[in-house]
Amino acid sequence: DAGVIQSPRHEVTEMGQEVTLRCKPISGHNSLFWYRQTMMRGLELLIYFNNNVPIDDSGMPEDRFSAKMPNASFSTLKIQPSEPRDSAVYFCASSSASAPKGYTFGSGTRLTVV
Amino acid sequence: SQQGEEDPQALSIQEGENATMNCSYKTSINNLQWYRQNSGRGLVHLILIRSNEREKHSGRLRVTLDTSKKSSSLLITASRAADTASYFCATAPGGATNKLIFGTGTLLAVQP
Numbered sequence: 001d002a003g004v005i006q007s008p009r010h011e012v013t014e015m016g017q018e019v020t021l022r023c024k025p026i027s028g029h030n031s032l033f034w035y036r037q038t039m040m041r042g043l044e045l046l047i048y049f050n051n052n053v054p055i056d057d058s059g060m061p062e063d064r065f066s067a068k069m070p071n072a073s074f075s076t077l078k079i080q081p082s083e084p085r086d087s088a089v090y091f092c093a094s095s096s097a098s099a100p101k102g103y104t105f106g107s108g109t110r111l112t113v114v
Numbered sequence: 115s116q117q118g119e120e121d122p123q124a125l126s127i128q129e130g131e132n133a134t135m136n137c138s139y140k141t142s143i144n145n146l147q148w149y150r151q152n153s154g155r156g157l158v159h160l161i162l163i164r165s166n167e168r169e170k171h172s173g174r175l176r177v178t179l180d181t182s183k184k185s186s187s188l189l190i191t192a193s194r195a196a197d198t199a200s201y202f203c204a205t206a207p208g209g210a211t212n213k214l215i216f217g218t219g220t221l222l223a224v225q226p
Binding site for chain 1: 157202
């Protein structure tokens with residue numbers, strides 16, 4: 001298995017632009033998580049899905065952030081419009097909800113909003 | 115908000131020494147997990163300890179859990195330069211949820 005695949009690895013965009021981050025979880029994992037990591041706030045859970053259904057989006061900072069999981073093998077995190085304070089590393093992770101053995105993380109997307 | 119806090123924030127040791135990191139958390143948990151993050155990379159799962167377990171071993175790793183004190187420790191024995199990384203504890207809150215709340219992390223530097 002190639003692991004959790006995130007794209008792009010790096011994204012530089014101008015303030016006000018729309019940004020879409022993508023994630024492909026491990027096949028067979030039915031839970032998917034989006035985290036944001038910054039020096040100031042550490043690792044924050046933004047949203048997670050079980051069986052493609054959003055379960056908890058209480059960590060999504062504002063309405064500018066939205067996430068979808070149209071099928072078991074793909075999820076997107078969208079920021080529209082982007083702001084400089086959104087600059088961070090965004091991680092996607094997946095796991096099996098029925099047999100907790102830890103998460104598998106992707107390599108992350110480093111987002112810079114200028 | 116973060117559930118766990120690691121102590122110390124940073125630790126520097128010599129190769130061959132043992133490294134101990136501590137984690138405190140606030141609410142009841144189903145399990146507690148430790149992860150490693152190398153610079154610029156994603157997190158890697160190391161070990162999971164359930165709330166009814168007190169100690170667990172995996173290779174050079176030893177994890178303890180004290181639910182009465184809401185604390186855990188990670189011991190890395192005979193450290194190597196390759197162990198240099200940030201280490202995070204993560205808690206799975208009690209109840210019907212499989213989300214993890216991560217702590218603030220300990221930056222471990224192992225000098226060759």
